Amino acid sequence: MTAHILLVEDEVKLARFIELELDSEGYQVTVAHDGMSGLSLARESEPDLAILDWMLPGLTGVEFCRRLRATGSKVPVILLTARDEVGDRVAGLDAGADDYVVKPFSIEELLARIRAHLRRTQELDEDVLQFEDLTLNRRTREVYRGQRAIDLTAKEFDLLEYLLSHPRQVYTRDQILENVWGYDFMGDSNIIEVYIRYLRLKLEERSEKRLIHTVRGVGYALREQ
Structure with a gap:
């Protein structure tokens, strides 16, 4: 079954680039450009994985994670961030993110992280x-x-x-x-x-x-x- 990925990124060109790469890999992709729209889509469409920019308008990626986890959602979340300080990474993980990729990043690295989290989720699904x-x-x-x-x-x-x-x-x-x-x-x-x-x-x-x-x-x- 094709995995459904939610991408929430306010940089339109970057979002489009990532969307095209994910589409070429065979994923179903839904895109939002602000935090509140993305959170609504996450609750409505129940994606298999979410990719969030840290600095989103309306709702930061960290706050997005907190609210999403508060609903009981276990969807894997990858944060895209220009912040590389240890404290920032810890804040993102504590908020409920599963992983982070530091900008600028290679699309190959992002795709590898996506595959790893989807594979882990599929393994867990057999038990849950x-x-x-x-x-x-x-x-x-x-x-x-x-x-x-x-x-x-x-x-x-x-x-x-x-x-x-x-x-x-x-x-x-x-x-x-x-x-x-x-x-x-x-x-x-x-x-x-x-x-x-x-x-x-x-x-x-x-x-x-x-x-x-x-x-x-x-x-x-x-x-x-």
Whole structure:
């Protein structure tokens, strides 16, 4: 799948040059020339990676990063900056940037940084399942609803992971029993209802909208209301 890159750069000629280079590499590119427009695009289009100039009109690249991270976005961010002082680099990284490239830079270096971050993201994606504001990490066994960490038992985690593996798909009780509890499970089949209730209580603890829905006469599905 073609990666979508958001480029926010107020120098129009430089932005156009980078856009053409990215386009020739096969990336889908969206361009903004000021911080506020770029932030709106980042929230609406959910790019795979963002490239930001440090000194943007309306909203600096550093403030852009802070606001973007405050929404829970994990999109990799590369800052383009003429600032090469250690304090400036630390400020950018502390604000949520993943990397920085100092101007003037070679386009080959920027492309290499982009490939590295996209590759790292793809590797992480295999471990991370996400739907709406719900995130589950298979490797660390951590679950989040937005920024809120959710403590699950081992079986609650396994059940949620199964439902998250194919959002919107309806799973029958037999499918859930076989894949979560095992084909040789000899206990009470009502165990599914019990654990669905446990999950709902934890996922909706702060009155968040319901994600696990009962499909009457069939089973359960993870989907929007």
